[in-house]
Amino acid sequence: MATGNEGKDLSALLTRLRASGPHKTLPTARRIRIIFNKTTIVDTTRAVLVWEHEWYPQYYIPASDIQNASLTNEALATLTVAEKPGVEAKSTDRVLKFNNDTSWGVLAGLVRLEFSAMDSWLEEDLPIYGHPKDPFKRIDILPSTRPIEVRIAGKTVAKSPHAQHLHETGLRVRYYLPLASVVDPALLRPSKTTTYCPYKGTAEYYDVVLDDGREYKDVVWYYRATLHESAAVAGLISFYNEKVEIYLDGNKVE
Structure with missing residues (x-):
């Protein structure tokens, strides 16, 4: 990003x-x-x-x-x-x-x-596509059974007993969860936004719309298909850490 x-x-x-x-x-x-x-x-x-x-x-x-x-x-x-x-x-x-x-x-x-x-x-x-890859960067995707919870404005929007942790050199860890981890599918609204990453592929986005009507634009993304090095996150969703609250093992991720 x-x-x-x-x-x-x-x-x-x-x-x-x-x-x-x-x-x-x-x-x-x-x-x-x-x-x-x-x-x-x-x-x-x-x-x-x-x-x-x-x-x-x-x-x-x-x-x-x-x-x-x-x-x-x-x-x-x-x-x-x-x-x-x-x-x-x-x-x-x-x-x-x-x-x-x-x-x-x-x-x-x-x-x-x-x-x-x-x-x-x-x-x-x-x-x-997009731009050349950085030869000094690498991606590691690690499966984890540490429970994860995502909150927006204090409301739990996703919860899972497991996730894929994507580590990319120099960037924050991104957590990829099953789509079924979203507590209410009605919270997600498809966005028209797409972006391209040379390491993962083309990302599509969801907005999150809370019950009270508050809208959080493009805070969720996913890859229908990925490049081979990121295949483990294909079909999973990730929340924009900087715009939501993520709890890992019960502790807030800073």
């Missing part, structure tokens, strides 16, 4: 990177391909993982590895794939281009192509 720079003010991001640099960087030997306007514009093994913030990385690409497309020379650049048979010309200005000035450090000569502005990204032959 982290927020990042996708869709944000690129000028502000550029200024911040100029002033303080990235959070950290890591070269990768993975083959990275990028498709834009039905055209492969990058096929490289020289990409760099760049953490613009602490939560997760983006791929930055050597400008010299851009192919089948033109790139303007400004820092706030525009990428264009020209018209060709069956494909109309298309451009995007969601691009940052770092010149070869050594003051940019490891970013010198690289290009940031906004993830969502591209048609698709591949690591080796595997499509990736």
